[in-house]
Amino acid sequence: MTGRPLSLGVLGGMGPAATAEFLRLLAARAPAATDQEHPRILLLSDPSIPDRTEALLSGDDAPLALLHDGLLTLAGWGAEVLAVPCNTAHVWLDRIRAELPVPLVHIVEATLRATGAASPGGAWLAATTGTVASGIYQRCARAGGYRLAVPDDALQRRIHAAATLVKANRVPEAAEAFRSAVLELRRRERIPVVTACTELPIAYAAAGLPPDNEVSSVAALATACAEALYRPGGPAGCMAATGSLKGAP
């Protein structure tokens, strides 16, 4: 390591268990042998940010101002890089990203980079109904020529319910609901499942499903943040992200 890593500002609490899991994975990915070699981390978990899927499905932009305020607060506290361990929130973050004073590590870009590397032939999209309806994953994948398979409405409802159960601290029920949904997806096509809601990796792990069949958005964000903090200037951007999915020209 040359010099100190950059400071990371995390806008969290969406949900709280996912924020803790993100911090656990980030600590594990830091090239650090002592506490002193880890990055400075500033976290703001703000429960006043409304439910993102409800807002998206009702056309309500209430989360936008709070997300913007939270990120500006973190930058004001000294964050040099920003991250938000919530996929659905990124629908609004895309609208304010250019105005942020410091770079944002984008969870959709990070996750699709990891997905393309793990499974060039395509993957299932497991996300909240808000994320799926927004098309944020599908657009980024399409720009890179990558195939994301989207569950039908009945399966989508079961996947969304699993994410909501994790937020309610009902992880065993979440695991059972998600397990059956994942097994049904895999029965239809045996490609990996992208857990593109930050609660779903918790349900996936609790379900005892095989790690090899999952691309976790929380893990992908943690990996991308460790890279951004210790080796600034690496891969970023939706086209860069998905361009790499096509392989070399």
Added chain:
Amino acid sequence: MTGRPLSLGVLGGMGPAATAEFLRLLAARAPAATDQEHPRILLLSDPSIPDRTEALLSGDDAPLALLHDGLLTLAGWGAEVLAVPCNTAHVWLDRIRAELPVPLVHIVEATLRATGAASPGGAWLAATTGTVASGIYQRCARAGGYRLAVPDDALQRRIHAAATLVKANRVPEAAEAFRSAVLELRRRERIPVVTACTELPIAYAAAGLPPDNEVSSVAALATACAEALYRPGGPAGCMAATGSLKGAP
């Protein structure tokens, strides 16, 4: 729940994995069914705080000013309750606690309350060499007439080494080192082990040791914080903590 919970300021990074585990347990203990019912959390993980055991053993007070600054920063950001998921740091926190603008949930008091409830007949103290040498646990236990058994120097070195390995992201080695030390303690006397360093519960869990034989300082702090945030005015203070260990008069 009546009204919103209080805001928690967490001075973390001592170490980073322990901070993540603390936030995981706090989220699990919050009486919340949605993200919006969780408390507001402000975290500052500051890697510039020097190693606490090294400072204690060399009589260096360098951590004091940084711990004080960090807690004042969190209060300035709006924290209404403070917590520091690092046992050794509390040696200095005891010197500044009275000057803090908002209450601190004290990890030693929280842990000894949990220990007394779990094992009235005594417990082994597993902590960093700095924490053991400071006597912070022994004093609080003695004030309440509680018996804490302290490992001999050779076992203490193995326990401290396990905590250091967790900080270095070498959890499997930490688990093996701690497992053998715990089995040796339990061979000498079959009382529970207080994991009174926030890295040690991670080593304990990874070692596959029986949960019933452990009182985790991270879990005790998370439980005490959930109580302080949702039901302010509950048990606190070293005498209150250890007084309860004696049982009813």
